[in-house]
Amino acid sequence: MTNVVEVSQLTKVYATGKAGPPLRAVDNIDFTVREGEVFGFLGPNGAGKTTTIRILTGLSRPTSGQARVLGFDLGRDVTRIKKRIGVVPEMSNLYDELSAFDNLVFTMQLYGVPRRERATRAEELLDRFRLSEKRDAPFAKLSRGMKRALTIAAALAHRPPLVFLDEPTTGLDVMSARNLRRMIAALRDEGVTVFLTTHYLEEAERLCDRIAIIVKGRIVALDTVDGLKAATQGRTAVEVTLADANDCIETRRIEGDDVATLVKTALAQANGRQVLAVNTLRPTLEDVFVKLTGLSSDVMLAEKGGKGSS
């Protein structure tokens, strides 16, 4: 399997002036993204997710380190890279004044899609993202979810083999977020490599083949979801809910490795009380995240001022 992104010792330092020491937004990170996978970049706000994307897409220059994207060196061939990638920034940033259709066509003009293909491709994308009815509506008049969808459509207009999605579902209502996640899954099925940043743990767990967890500019873990869970051993738990003769209810939680042993231990604690419920709890990505980062998972949502989108 080939790597479409190879990052080595990438560092980005911002001067903060008199305010304090230089900020190491991205601190000596290494990772690779494999062809055809959905690669998740997970971390709280300010962890360095967007900075990494900005470097890999040519918007910002690294302070040091190397990166290759689709086989091209970022330092030397940035225009070639730009031509072959699609980028969906955190903000839906198409032109308010242009219609949905014209926005797509303009994007294709910039990326050199042949004239004869533009209109057909634009209609096809509008149809796929359920925006055909809004074909002639100015971007400004679209709902937030539609704007997001059209921004993603525009990023796909020139059929890039690699797409960067920065927080694609942030701020969307439940239905729109769900639709978008479906679209992202569909991209993978088409063989498009997706580089996705998110602060929604559940979204990352559902969509990503592999996940890098980044905190304060450093990658603290990188593995498949199962691999990450396996790495945090001893997190399988059993919860048993007990009621005594006076209907006094107590829930106990026991953590261990083996579910069968845990259930036996839990039941042994009943001591004649009635067992109302036994639940086995597998480690979630949230557990992994909390363990690896030492941060509460609430940090992710609190900082965005948003609510989970699942």
Next chain:
Amino acid sequence: MLADDVRGLFYIALKDLRAYYFKPPNLSWGILFPFAFILAFAIRNPGDVRGLVPGLLALTILFGTSSMEAIVIVFERRVGSLERLLLAPVRLPALLAGKMMGGMVFGLTVTLAVLFIALIGFGVEGVNWLLLALALLLSAAAFAALGAFVSVAVREVFEAQTLANFIRFPMMFLGGVFVPVSSLPVWLQAVARLLPLTYSVEALRAALSGEALAAAALDLTVLAAFTIVLFALAVRVMAHRMD
């Protein structure tokens, strides 16, 4: 890569013209604004109204090219859409040149409308057309580069307007639009020599009075130099800002 740049430049200009420039309020403002100034001046000082035509044209190009352009780049940066262009396979100089081209096309369009009206009024005899075309083109390029520089030097839309006016209004009064530069005090003449509008008015005056190309060669050269220097500065500032 060059093909990408040329294509990008063209479509960026086209998109800006469609999205921002060719709207009725802009068109009418672009034409009326210089007339209003000239009319006010002509009423106060009736006499050689024909002598005001080069200044009128120069003002029209100045405001036509730079007004919207200076705002467009700052505006797009504020709303985030400029990032789309920065992500596209178009290098920074081509991107900025596309923005300038939008301003130039609009500025030249309104100027041609004003020129048409002026020529109807004053006749077309003795006009050096080649010099006129070069003077219009190079003036538009210099003012568009000025607009680009203003827009990358500031962060907010209102700052762009303030800075643009801070540069344009002194030019308007010192650049020979209303009073010949030669009638200014010597030290103000020195200041006038630093302003692109001065050279634009001179070149246009030479063209409309049918002088030879050589007579305005220095003016045209200075306008070209302003274009190159301001454009290079704009590219530099913007590249620096990107980090």
